[in-house]
Every structure is written in structure tokens, then in C-alpha cells.
Amino acid sequence: MGDKKTVDARGMACPGPIAKLTRAYREAKNGDVIEILATDQGFIPDIKAWIESTGNKLIELKQDGGVIRAVIEVTAKK
Amino acid sequence: MNGEKVLVVGGGAGGLLVSNLLVGDGREVTLVTNNPEHYFQPANLFIAFKGESPESYKRSVESLLDPKVRLILDKLSKLDLGNRTALTERGKRLEYDYVIVAAGARMDYNSLPGMKENFEMFGDYYSSPEAAVKVWNTVSRMKNGKLIIGVPDLIIKCPPAPHKGVFLAAEFFKKEKRDVTVELLYPSPHIYTEAELAKTIESKMKSFSNIEYRTSFLIDSVDKDRKVVIGMNGEEIKYDALVLIPFHKGPEIDVNPAEARDDDGFIKVDKRKLNITSYDDAFAIGDCNNAPTSKTGVAAHLGAFVVWKRINGRNAEYSGRTNCPLITDDEAIFVISDYDHKPVGQRFSRLKRLMEDLFVAMYFPSLRYPRKFEPIFDVYFNATEPNILGEKGW
Numbered sequence: 001m002g003d004k005k006t007v008d009a010r011g012m013a014c015p016g017p018i019a020k021l022t023r024a025y026r027e028a029k030n031g032d033v034i035e036i037l038a039t040d041q042g043f044i045p046d047i048k049a050w051i052e053s054t055g056n057k058l059i060e061l062k063q064d065g066g067v068i069r070a071v072i073e074v075t076a077k078k
Numbered sequence: 079m080n081g082e083k084v085l086v087v088g089g090g091a092g093g094l095l096v097s098n099l100l101v102g103d104g105r106e107v108t109l110v111t112n113n114p115e116h117y118f119q120p121a122n123l124f125i126a127f128k129g130e131s132p133e134s135y136k137r138s139v140e141s142l143l144d145p146k147v148r149l150i151l152d153k154l155s156k157l158d159l160g161n162r163t164a165l166t167e168r169g170k171r172l173e174y175d176y177v178i179v180a181a182g183a184r185m186d187y188n189s190l191p192g193m194k195e196n197f198e199m200f201g202d203y204y205s206s207p208e209a210a211v212k213v214w215n216t217v218s219r220m221k222n223g224k225l226i227i228g229v230p231d232l233i234i235k236c237p238p239a240p241h242k243g244v245f246l247a248a249e250f251f252k253k254e255k256r257d258v259t260v261e262l263l264y265p266s267p268h269i270y271t272e273a274e275l276a277k278t279i280e281s282k283m284k285s286f287s288n289i290e291y292r293t294s295f296l297i298d299s300v301d302k303d304r305k306v307v308i309g310m311n312g313e314e315i316k317y318d319a320l321v322l323i324p325f326h327k328g329p330e331i332d333v334n335p336a337e338a339r340d341d342d343g344f345i346k347v348d349k350r351k352l353n354i355t356s357y358d359d360a361f362a363i364g365d366c367n368n369a370p371t372s373k374t375g376v377a378a379h380l381g382a383f384v385v386w387k388r389i390n391g392r393n394a395e396y397s398g399r400t401n402c403p404l405i406t407d408d409e410a411i412f413v414i415s416d417y418d419h420k421p422v423g424q425r426f427s428r429l430k431r432l433m434e435d436l437f438v439a440m441y442f443p444s445l446r447y448p449r450k451f452e453p454i455f456d457v458y459f460n461a462t463e464p465n466i467l468g469e470k471g472w
Contacts, residue, residue, distance in 0.1 A: 012370035014415040015271045019232035049267035053294035078312030
């Protein structure tokens with residue numbers, strides 16, 4: 001079982017939530033879970049594109065009020 | 079005058095501006111910096127890819143300060159927010175009524191295996207003018223092969239600077255008719271962090287036959303012996319020369335309480351008022367703070383004005399405004415956003431490139447005489463607010 005880390009990128013427009021996710025992903029290992037909170041609407045297509053191109057696993061993607069919550073499982077590190 | 083003793087930490091754009099503004103009110107301002115020289119950081123690109131001289135973009139800190147500001151050339155090592163005191167490395171103890179930390183970001187080469195050795199070999203255009211000269215020494219001698227500009231992390235000064243480097247390098251190789259490809263390795267799923275702007279930048283990149291790029295490429299390490307960049311998924315990309323954008327961390331100041339800094343050492347502030355969390359007599363502006371906006375000179379500039387006004391009892395706030403120029407050799411766009419607006423759509427134009435050149439020309443005097451230049455900046459910033467440019471873009 002991996003570790004779980006939450007990345008709070010709410011209220012962050014530029015350079016955006018992917019910047020914070022990149023930092024958290026560097027520290028993570030396969031099996032870890034990263035939860036990202038964001039308010040930038042562009043984050044929904046971005047995280048889908050990121051998952052598709054990096055080959056990690058999207059466990060959950062939900063929007064509640066103005067807050068987007070994405071949960072990913074790290075699976076694509078060597 | 080109440081609150082007359084002001085301590086400013088750092089001799090960058092933010093520190094110089096706020097010092098010159100506050101001393102003009104009749105306050106007693108002390109600026110502490112360990113670097114006697116101030117340089118125009120974006121010019122590192124012109125040094126690295128056009129071979130320009132670093133000397134044209136350097137001035138002494140002293141020459142950019144109102145003579146009434148007391149300048150201490152020393153490193154600030156400790157800051158005690160509760161007791162309103164600070165200590166320099168050489169043991170000078172300072173007291174203040176207000177402190178403004180404008181110490182910038184610290185470059186970190188140790189967060190990625192192989193980065194430090196690569197920096198020593200190829201330099202970069204982030205760390206210093208001298209490191210940019212190193213890039214030029216490589217670029218100007220390359221006859222063929224591949225120059226990679228790699229972006230391991232996105233919390234960096236001037237987010238479009240990696241792209242600027244790619245464009246300027248590609249232009250140089252094209253003009254010189256050299257068989258060199260420039261490749262950008264970028265971690266986000268689009269070639270810029272914001273999708274719409276990414277399309278504009280991508281189509282410009284495609285108009286160059288010697289530019290390649292990879293998105294969602296997460297750099298894990300560098301193997302200098304085999305000359306490969308290794309991705310987190312194990313993929314390897316070969317280079318002949320490699321410029322890596324260093325990681326950015328908060329300044330090396332021992333701040334008490336320690337909770338005033340985040341995990342990366344950035345100083346925690348209220349993102350609009352810019353006061354250091356829970357202290358109304360302490361502020362942090364520019365790259366050293368944790369405001370959720372770009373690390374850019376414009377944030378330091380606008381932050382300096384916000385803090386100056388707030389210390390004078392006015393209710394000014396920082397909107398998170400960015401204005402990062404993305405230049406090619408002859409065109410430019412500006413990444414304009416704030417806390418409430420994503421970057422507005424942009425079209426490359428020659429006029430915007432000219433505006434960037436005009437800004438470079440007025441940079442040093444605008445630091446020394448901020449009150450005189452404020453009306454010019456105001457006209458520009460007001461006319462280009464994200465909610466004014468809106469859907470139509472610029």
C-alpha cells in the first residue's frame with residue numbers, strides 16, 4: 001500500500017494545478033495516491049490529458065461546488 | 079513619523095522599488111543585500127542565445143537607490159518577526175517597524191540526479207549572467223546535433239522563458255544555417271500550462287523546421303556520460319547539449335517562526351495584502367513569497383506598490399496580475415492573467431515585441447524613479463486588465 005498525499009491548488013490559475021501535481025509526482029512512487037484540489041476549470045481536461053499521456057490511473061474526478069477533486073494512483077513510474 | 083524604520087531585504091526589482099518609494103515618504107529605509115550588483119534577469123536570454131554582453135544589463139545596487147536609503151552589503155541570515163529584529167551574516171543586528179522581504183527565489187540543482195553536473199557543464203539562463211555566457215559558449219559553437227531545453231518543474235520564474243529560449247536558439251541556428259534541432263521537454267499535457275495559449279505557441283513552434291517538443295515529459299534524471307535525459311517512465315532522449323531549468327526554492331533566511339515558510343521555503347503571505355501571515359508589519363513580495371501566481375518581475379513590481387500604499391494606510395491589493403512576455407526574435411505575446419482570470423488569448427505581433435524592447439530601455443530608470451514612471455505603467459496595466467481584454471483577447 002502506497003502513501004497518500006493531498007495537493008491543494010485551489011485559487012491557482014497560472015501556472016496552474018499541473019505545476020503542483022508535477023512537484024508531488026516527482027516525490028511519489030508507484031502505488032502512491034495523489035489527491036488534487038483545484039478551482040481552475042481548465043484542470044478537468046488537463047488532468048484527463050495528463051493521465052492519458054503519462055499512463056497513470058485516474059481513480060476519481062468530481063466537481064463539488066466550485067472545487068474540482070481528482071484522485072490519481074501513481075502507476076507509470078519506472 | 080510612526081513606523082518610520084523600514085527594513086528591506088533584497089536588491090532585486092521589488093526591493094529597489096519599495097525602498098525608493100518608502101524613502102520618498104520621509105521614512106528611514108535600510109536595504110540589505112549581499113549582491114552589490116542588480117541585473118535585468120530577462121536579458122540572460124539575450125546573453126545565452128544572442129551573445130550579448132552581460133555588462134549592458136548590470137547596474138550597481140547603489141546607483142539604483144535613492145541616496146537617502148541606507149545600503150548594507152551583507153547577507154540577512156535571521157529574521158525574527160515577533161521581536162521585529164534581524165541579524166546579518168556578519169553579525170549586524172537590525173530593528174524595524176516594518177520589514178519587506180524581497181529576497182527572490184533560490185536556484186536548486188540538487189533535486190534531480192545529474193542536474194548539478196549538467197549546470198556546471200552547460201550553464202543555464204536562469205541562475206546568473208555568467209551562467210548564461212556558458213550557454214552562449216556552447217550554442218555559438220554547435221554545428222549540428224540537438225540542443226535540448228528541459229523543464230523538470232513548473233514553479234519557475236517567467237513561465238514562458240523555456241519557450242523563449244527555444245525560439246531564440248532556433249532563430250540563431252536558422253540564421254547561421256546550422257543543422258541543429260532545438261527540442262523542448264515540457265511536463266504539462268500542453269506545450270504551455272494553459273491550453274488555449276498552448277495552441278498559439280504550438281502553431282508558432284510548428285512554423286520553425288528546427289523546433290521539436292515533447293509534452294507530459296517528466297524528467298527524472300540526466301546521464302551525462304551517455305548524454306541522455308531520462309524520463310520518469312524510463313524513456314531516454316539523446317542530446318548533444320542540454321540546458322535544464324533549475325528548481326526554485328524559497329530564500330535562505332532563518333525566519334522565526336518557522337511556520338512563516340512553506341515546505342519549499344517560500345514565505346507564506348496573504349495573496350492580496352502580501353503581509354506575512356498573521357503579521358501586519360511584515361510583507362513578502364515577488365519570487366520569495368508563496369502567492370499562487372507566476373514568479374515574475376511584474377509581481378514584484380506591483381507588489382512593491384501595494385506594500386507602499388498599505389504602509390501608508392491605503393487599502394491596496396495585489397490582483398495576482400501577470401504580464402510575462404513570450405518573445406521570438408521579432409514577435410511577442412504576453413501571458414496576462416490574475417487570480418480570477420486565466421491567461422487571455424493572444425496573437426503574436428511585432429508591436430508587442432517592440433513594447434518589450436521599450437520596457438527593457440526604461441527598466442533601470444523605472445526602478446530608480448518609480449513615482450515618475452508609475453503613470454506609464456498604470457496606463458498599460460489598466461488598458462490590459464484581463465477583464466478588459468476578455469474573450470476577444472489581444
